[in-house]
Amino acid sequence: MEKMNKGKAAEPSAPPRERLLEAAGELFYNDGIRATGVEAIAARANTTKMALYRHFQSKDALLAEWLRQVIAGYWRKFDAIEAEHAGDPRAQILAWAAFFADDAGAWSHRGCPFINSIAELPDREHVGRKLIEEYKQGQWRRLAGLCRAACLASPEGTASELMLVFEGAQVAAQNRSIADAGALAQRIASAIVERQAQASIG
Template sequence: MDMREGRIMRLPPRERILDAAEDLFFNLGIRRVTVEDVATKAETTKAAVYRHFGSKENLIAEWIRIVTAQYAAILDDLEKTYPGDPRAQLYGWAKHIADTLATTSHRGCPFINSIAELPDPNDPVRLLIEAHKKRQAQRVAVLCEGAGIPDPEAAAVEISFMLEGAQISTQNNSIPNAGQHVMRIISEILDRADRGKKKGSLKVLAKRAG
């Protein structure tokens, strides 16, 4: 028994089920994994899974809520680490994605993968993911504005596209050293704030001189 399996067995039944589901859903996909698969990995019964979650769909939704909370917590932690410094927070956010690309390269983004398995646009799990992505994009836009990046909404879109694309490119092995490109691009985006400040200063000087 490896360390992960040992940790699972020390958890209460509900947490064991969630831990097993997280591993299986991420590595195998949400549709391929059955309730029986989750119960077997958690060393419990199907009845226990249904008792705690009611259905497989509810279990998937709870997993997605946990993952979205984990992503939100990263930005929360960066805000605490770099209070009042949105530029450092943006850089730290990109660095987190860049640093984790290698460890998730075999499967990529859990949200992208899950949406691919949910064709119904009104699926509750899909709606959870969409709401999370919108909140995340809005939060990045606020940071871009705070960092003084010109056209912060457009910059937030650019950052979102860049980070999503980096995860997909790493997954399909199309772009070598994707993490390095992520950090180069985020640095260039952040540098726009400095150029904007310099341009603004020059305009003020020109106005005064005139």
């Protein structure tokens, strides 16, 4: 996944909307949602606050669009994984595990953008929080579908176990509580898949 790193102001040659989204993503991720004001976003994007409001009704609308972009990036990655292992759902599940292992280790000290955003959005009705929760529910459904296609025992339960491992690996990698959390999560996920595969034929 694309990482949000601190950098220079956005290139003025890009369209204003793209510059605003890029700048907002960097600042929301690196500095936090609450700490980032529209003035700072406009300055990073080499534009004005007035221009920001022409493209986005509010800071929340800009945040929501950034989250949609991050979510879309994950869906594209899952599509690519499944295309690479077409017709082999078990291999697809293990490739998901490898991806999350790499993803957990690749984030900066700021960690997962979804975890960070949820922490700053206590209102369950906030559009940003809803987007994240809907994405995670969709991710679980897609993973459960792969478990079902792989003929694993209790596909819904297996998907829940795997999701818990993936989510836990991201938190552990962020707070550095476990060395090589991603690699450990991959081994645990492989063991879960193997156990459920054996249970389905037992």
